[in-house]
Amino acid sequence: MATIIEALQLARQHYQANHLAEAERIYRKILAKQPDLPEALYGLAMLRQQVGQLKEAEELLNAILLIQPDSAKTWFSLGNLHQTQGQLSKAEAAYQQAIAHKPDSASLYNNLGYTLQLQDKLDEAANCYQKALELQPNCVEADANLGNILHFQNRLSIEQQAYYAQLNYKLGIARQEARNCQDAIVYYRQAIALQPDWLNAYYNLALTLQAEGEFTEAIANYEKILELNPRHTEVYFHLGKIYNDQNKLPQAISAYQQGLKLTNPHYSKVFQASETVPEVPVTPPLFQGEVIVGNYKFPQILPVSADEKQRPFWTVVIPAYKRTKHLLECLASVLRQWPGEEEMEILVMDNASTPPLFDLVNAIGKGIVHYYRNSENLGVIGNHNAGLTLSRGQWIHILHDDDYILPGFYSQLKQSLDGCSDSIGAAFTGFENIDEVGIVISQGDIVRWYGEKGGIIPNWLLEIGVTNPLRPPAIVIRRATHERLGGYCPELSDLDGWELCKRIATFYDCWYEPGILAYYRLDTSLHTNKMSNDLFLTGNHAVFLRRAIEISESYFPPNICAEITAKARRYNFKYLIERRVVLPLKAGKVNGALRMIQEALKIDPSPQAVEHLFAWLTTNDAAPLRDEIASTVLLSNNWDNMPNMPAIIPSESKHLQTAIAP
Template sequence: MKTNSQILELAVKYHRANRFNQAQQSYLQVLKEEPKNPEALYGLGLLSQQIGQPQIAEKFLSNALSVQPELLKAWFSLGNLHQAQGQFPEAESAYQRAIALKPDLASLHNNLGYTLQEQGKLEEAIVCYQKALELEPNCREADVNWGNALHIQGKLSADKQPHYAQLNYKLGVAREKAKDLPNAIAYYRQAINLQPNLAEAHYHLGVVLQAEGELEAGIDCLQTALQINPNYGEAYMCLGLIYQTQHQLNEAAAVYRQGLKLINPHYAAAIKSQPVAEFVPEKYASPELKLGEVTVGNYQFPAIPPVTASEKKRPFFSVIIPLYNRKDYMLECLASVLAQWQGEDEIEILVMDNASDPPLYDLVNAIGGGIVHYYLNSENIGPRRNFNRGIALSRGEWIHLMPEDEYVLPGYYSRLKSSLEGCPDSVGAAFTGYENINEKRKVVFTQKHSGMKRGINKNWLQRIGGSNPLNPCATLIRRAAHERLGAYDLINLYTPDWELYKRIASFYDWWCEPAILARYRQHSNNMSSEVFLAGAQGEYYRMGIEISESYLPQEYCAEITARSRDIYFNRCLSDVAIPLKADNVAGAFRLIQEALKINSSPEAVTNLFNWLATEKATPLRNAIASKLISQASNQSNSEENLNNFYFAYP
């Protein structure tokens, strides 16, 4: 049993890793035992501000201060909260209280000065900035704000305006990196005010406005940047993202194409020599491959044939992007790969269209013509067969299978190639850190693989065996490993990626590249959302555990399997909240049944009964008590629901 101090330490760790849900639960767990714990109250206040709940944030910070009036960081955060909300008198008061506790902190005097400046108290603001610079002569924020205040008063000389424009711009970049977008916007606008032809400031202002959902204002800024600098490739790329968000996909494709030409000379040369090809379905029909089987443990998996001999050099990477009807995020996915494309000897890109209606060739060709290999299946063969077909058609040494709603960040392929081209043959796969973003592109989770070093980590099998910390966008698999151990299991409908990773980890080392180099998108139209609402994931958690139990190394098998059963039993209980919130009691009951199949130990059953006694389980408890749900009817519904799932990827 963890102590409150240990739980608080864990909450702070989650908080710093942007794992906000886990941090919030841990802070609340502390408050359950100590309702007046100032550190937990402060942590919840800061977290609430970060996730856009200012009123709740103010409540928690005020409660922390009522318990500990001399908690400097709470006064500072409260001042920042009020300032961000435009509540400048309240911010001024909070900063004054903080300064009374620590009068020699330059950042406090700077923030107070900005608050005074926003209230029109320029002389008082300048005094604060001067005090900040006296305490910390290299305080760039105070220097910039001092220059801005002088400019408002008409006292900043013309020859100094470009200098302060650049300082504002650099501060805007710093605030943007720190996710402090309101202040980033303010600095960029001030930079433009001082130097209207500063294209970089217009571009970055457009990027931040796009991130804040102000799409039309973002378009105006990006177009201004392009008027100043017509060769600003990054501005075209951001315009493509905005048009994509507005579902103007043809416009998005056009500007993505222009941006890619400017930022990637390899891309520009390749598409220049290729005429726009007319779509002829027969020309792009994917081969009807019949894959054999390979046995691993007690199970058979689809076999991947070796690459046929050819005079053509094998590429280092094969990027496989499966498609089926969805297109809202496809262009961004393709563009993220094409921006890093260094020629067909380095990266081949295979787009596997699983009989979309209509086919998605035109959009793919709009930015990938001459580079991307587009394959159209004659019928929908299911997601995993589509994946496996792409792997079988690939020629690269390393396979990167990436769903069309995910994307890679700059440096993904170059960083991995520098590591993998010299790695030993014992390495069968590699992975990077990644972020989860929501439909508004806000980061909601960061996977940094804490405790793992760059390179081969000998404890990787134990980690991946217990649960899956990876996403496809962040994972590469050596093609030779597929040739030896097979591809995606056709029966497992939800966790075949996890099972495949365990299969490879049982026979190969894995390379870890901890940097955040990819992004997974959480949205209402992805397969995970549908499966979780139906409560169908439990049986596939169990399937993934049972399959790997037959091939895990004997010395680790029992330990890994037991830990995995414990983890996924608890995950099923946690996941029950999703169908219950949607009033799908049958889905919740289905998860409970699977939880007991995963782990029926006395400890697990006790945990289940304790959980069923909680208030959040009332609908499920009532349903069980009144026998409204039977196992037979649930099984019938299960079979019917599985046929209706939209599987874009496993």
């Protein structure tokens, strides 16, 4: 860091990008050199408050006030901190101090007013709101808060109630979009108090309560909506999800059934006329052939029989194994878009779950969903390929049982793909990443890359050959593509989707359909999904990454093969070192981290990569590794004896001695 100013700027950039660990590291490094620097103390205080370390945040703010007792910004932040903890008298005192040093701030008067209001000091609160409006006539928060006090005092006309209800509703939306859910809930409740029959306010309040896990009140608000409008279909899907999250499966099934019947007349007609299948269907024997692409063999997907009179446009394959938590939500997202059996078949491939998932699938998919249960577990890849083999549709969508798609996914894609050129072998949409409870974490990279511009992606192989910006629920593949190139690679228990996308992009064009039409559920904890956990903690993720690069190198076009592969090796080396090695280290799995480093060096053994590794070894993240490497690998001359460990160029050894020096 050249200067303290540059370091502060870098820390703020990390904070704004939500890279909190890196921002904290920089702030603490600054404070180690200048312990009394107010800007660094303040930045660290805001960061610690965001991660819930409120006591430390308060200590940091008080430390600033010892240095700068007239800092209105610091008093204001301290007041906010006290208010969020319900320490209203302390918050009131802090806001008064802030106003003493900055008496022209409408925000300060508004926040002081709200603190007074929470203490039932309504006249004092009203005076603060009026002062805020004098200073800033367009201060919406102060205007709404003043109206809420007047309503409590029965001093509003009907017209004024409608005005202030609208004001509170708009503020609720703004807070909801800013993910300040608790404030949004307060504003929505106030909008309903002012206008008790406002359906949209109930709906947004219920959504926010659901996102916050306050299920009982969310259900009450959804039920109020159904009193006002029994045909509000979205409510049934939200109720289905809540009951499913609470493991109240009968109520979840009933809600999903009702929502699907109201939403989709095709579903309603077939579901009500169908009889329950008495026995669990078993996956029939499947053909097992091979096709060769490059130097590798892939499972063969035979063409659909010529005897088929009419093939559906879509086959949706939902692989499943044991998990039931999100399966109903996944199925419902497809069934609400089901256009009839002539247009779409839906296959659930149960990979030998015990007990079978048949009853759960049949509860909302009766007569529509074709359920198959494998007599033995085929593995993830084997189950995917079994679904491909059984499919009859012209286009295949593999949708994992914990992901789901949004209304319009199939209709928009069909509009673009129906009758399209045979050169198009696959298509994908925009998507967002969600967490375990369905909260959006981030937007998929593909949206940032291509935005709202749809069509055939030019030079797509140059992009997908280096890294994979796609996620499975957003991708559909023409069945004829599989018939030519085969199914998923059995050798890859991870990154099989990336390899398949590279294989397709080598021989076909790919279509991009703009818009957010799919949700991909990330395993943010690495604890809920044992397979993901093991892949990262053992270092096996890096093994499969290396193999995916090696396999595609055998079939890339000769004129650009070297260029794509070299970029892939450089990019993925850095990806492993900078973003993935830390996962096993945090879990105390040093051997897993070492194996990941070994594989990273096989991916890119260049001197530049080695130098990058040595530089990384000097960081705090690498601390658990340094002694291990020094004592067991390098200083004892055992590097070459490590399994599959590539040799290091001797001239590089002096760099490592520097990196691991005490």
